[in-house]
Amino acid sequence: MAPLNKKVQASSVLEVIISMLVIIIIFGIAMMIFSNVTNSSLSIKKSKAEALIKQQMLLLARSQHLADETLRADEFKLDVKVSAYSENKKLNEVSITAFDGNQQQVAVYKQIMINKDE
Known part of the structure; x- marks a missing residue:
């Protein structure tokens, strides 16, 4: 038995x-x-x-033909929307929106193109 004193x-x-402050x-x-690593992965995406x-x-x-469509590329879903630009029938506004696997919008790009069907 160990001594008590x-x-x-x-x-x-x-x-x-x-020690608590150091931790x-x-x-x-x-x-x-x-936080920096997760933010940089979003910018890479x-x-x-x-x-x-x-x-x-x-x-x-x-x-030769522009039309609305939905495409899959890598882990993204690309929604292509084609609409008439202003009052001019020779021009189309093409908008492509990229969504990730969680259906969150990642990027959008719009461009005006000449309508080759006219």
């Missing part, structure tokens, strides 16, 4: 407070890094969606 080593209140500071830095939209816009410019 033996002293036990313990931390002071000041040491505990300092809180490290946790705060880790949360800032996590947006850049990829914009590149797909521009590629689709080039394909539409070469095609």
Whole structure:
């Protein structure tokens, strides 16, 4: 059996407070890094969606017929909307909107094209 008059080593209140502050500071830095990483992944997703939209816009410019359609490209859904531009029947406004897997809008691109059907 251990003797009862033996002293036990313990931390002071000041040491505990300092260690808690160090842990809180490290946790705060880790949360800032996590936030920056998630924000940069969104900008990468947006850049990829914009590149797909521009590629689709080039394909539409070469095609002979413009029409509303929905396309799948990588992890994005591209909605193509074609409407008459102003009062001019020779011009069309083409709008392509990219949505991610959660149906959130990632990027939009609009362009005016000559109507080749006229």
